Amino acid sequence: AQSSVTLYGRVDLSLARNLGTDYMVMQNGSGSRLGVRGVEDLGGGLKAVFNIEHRFAADVGNTGTNNNAANAATTPMWNGRSIVGLQGGFGEVRFGREYTTNFLYVQLAADPWGYDTVAANGSLGGAIDTVRSNNSITYSSPTVGGFRGHFQWVMDETPGNDTNGSYNLALTYGAGPLNVGFGRIDRDDVAEWNILTAAYDFGAFKLIGAYGFGKIDATDVKHRDYHIAATAPIGGGEFRASYNKLETRNPSSDVSSKFGLGYHYNMSKRTTLYADYARDGELTDNKWGFDVGIKHNF
Amino acid sequence: AQSSVTLYGRVDLSLARNLGTDYMVMQNGSGSRLGVRGVEDLGGGLKAVFNIEHRFAADVGNTGTNNNAANAATTPMWNGRSIVGLQGGFGEVRFGREYTTNFLYVQLAADPWGYDTVAANGSLGGAIDTVRSNNSITYSSPTVGGFRGHFQWVMDETPGNDTNGSYNLALTYGAGPLNVGFGRIDRDDVAEWNILTAAYDFGAFKLIGAYGFGKIDATDVKHRDYHIAATAPIGGGEFRASYNKLETRNPSSDVSSKFGLGYHYNMSKRTTLYADYARDGELTDNKWGFDVGIKHNF
Amino acid sequence: AQSSVTLYGRVDLSLARNLGTDYMVMQNGSGSRLGVRGVEDLGGGLKAVFNIEHRFAADVGNTGTNNNAANAATTPMWNGRSIVGLQGGFGEVRFGREYTTNFLYVQLAADPWGYDTVAANGSLGGAIDTVRSNNSITYSSPTVGGFRGHFQWVMDETPGNDTNGSYNLALTYGAGPLNVGFGRIDRDDVAEWNILTAAYDFGAFKLIGAYGFGKIDATDVKHRDYHIAATAPIGGGEFRASYNKLETRNPSSDVSSKFGLGYHYNMSKRTTLYADYARDGELTDNKWGFDVGIKHNF
Known part of the structure; x- marks a missing residue:
């Protein structure tokens, strides 16, 4: 029954050779960020929550992903998140710029790298989903018998009220070492994507599998994604592998066949040193890449 | 005799149908913000003060008022305020980007909605004033016998020193339930505006009246504004009405005839739920609008 | 052996007439800023460090140096600094957007004004250095026998791996009242610059001298800089003079012959009032300028 406001953030920089390139760069390994989040107890089990999260490219100190002015100018200041909401026995409802539920609760958990570093498995979204929504209303249910549901409505804000908004949803189930998830996003007149994931933690290692399918609305081109991954706690860090x-x-076309290997060593709860290797057999040239980096949370 | 630095902010989002439009949007009900302010005791009754305040559109997480890149790029990061100053027995002097005094001390207080939400009474500035000034020097007097005066000089920063800057001023008087104000802004070669306000708090409700007049310099077109409003503390919140x-x-032309109604319920000192209705009879179509929203201060 | 995260900043505004102009402006005297920095103890003498520092023009509340949208759009959000690194017995290594070592450890210390205000001695960099580097790796040695060395490598991030990056370095020596420094920057295919500085603190005043030399690579035009300066603690503040x-x-051309005088009075450890005068004899018109301002750190 307490209220709190927290300033938090991350600076993550790596030396990397990206897939498809033949030179080294310094870049974000994951999204460097500065955020403020808070919870206010309103009494009667009700809470107000908010979170705003700025993202920046730490190698150049700019909003967006590099020092290109056009890129920075088109990236919102609070690109990571910008929400306010209410929490209670009914679950949680959030308004604003928010992660899509299929991404946040299903796809993200299936990637050992959480969509970060050169070994990221962004293909878990079929390259046709979207990771965040503006003007969204998100509902997250309480956890009941291991199940939790999430639904997000995205307003279209188009004059005339004659077009529809978009939606996405997630359903997760957890029971001891087992975690299963289903996500779906329907971006009106753009694309739709469905994802099934399952993970089992054997203790010595965790095994993860995923299958995704969807299509682009305009062309009716179908996308399929097959994913298998494993993580293992070794020597104070985590070993990661995925295909x-x-x-x-x-x-019919093979878009990406990506293999990833990595080790992320925890110097402390807040600071991680990491090294990753990735190879995509579908690239015509420079099929492999790697990074070594430091991630510091505060 | 203490020094302090405070990180503060607000996330305010509403579902709204704006006046003159026929569709729903999610938008800021008031300016979502993140600020830092502080007071340093310098001894001998003297204090240093500062305040920087970022404004953002929480529905899209961007600086400025929407996700249009051009809009965001032309909106200053610290759009709300960016000042440093000194306080003492003499009053207070502040330098930087600051509210105009006619707006902050007179017009703002006359609008039950404080220029926020679809029911905002921005016409209290005659649509020819300005709400903030760059490169300004502002003096606020101490309160003497209920009176307080404010004067702001705005530097023109034009080569040659042969043009003048602009100024604005405010004079307020408070005695128990009565508050009276006069404001004037003279934007050199642009426009001038004068505003008179009076408010009386009867306890069960507060009554507010205002009369404004001014003109556009280039065309000599005169503007007149008539305003009456009331607020009442009801059921843990505030009822608001204005015309x-x-x-x-x-x-001669009727620019706006706006009627507003609203109820703002305080879930706590920091969190408010609100609903507002507005109608502007001078609009040719879609004469009404409304919003329902949540405002969370931190 | 403790960890800490600090929110800090500065608002600094002056009324100034700049060299070469004939009118007054309000402007930053030094870089107004908002930053977050932290140190995390990792055990065994090892520490993780980070620092992100936003810079803004407090007179208009915008990123960059004025209210020009193009200027603000091309200035990175964390223009001041954006680094993460590790500290230990070996010294310190930092990654990201960082000051050049020749600037930070040598040139900056030779200017009584630290490159700030109208009296700033930016010519200590020959007008051909650069003050910060993106994508840089910086190593700072421990202090050994009064000596400390710094080296910065700047990645070129150009496809093909066939061009070189740039580097800069600094070597400083301190023994009681004496401080000596040497800096060098080699911006590949752009320019190179070398700087020698010496300062001696006589107690009643400090004397500083510097000599810099370098050239522009493309034109082979050589630059030379001669610098002498003094500071003296007088009446709770600091008197400053430089040529x-x-x-x-x-x-052969005289680019700048700049004389500066100033007095910076400390109202407290955090708040300074200042007045500066500067004259550059090489200007064709409006050879002098001045500023009076307030600098408040928080």
């Missing part, structure tokens, strides 16, 4: 294959049908 | 009529002379 | 002459050879 992910993204393909299209009609026309 | 505001803005007209021009030579040529 | 700096920047010239080019082949063709």
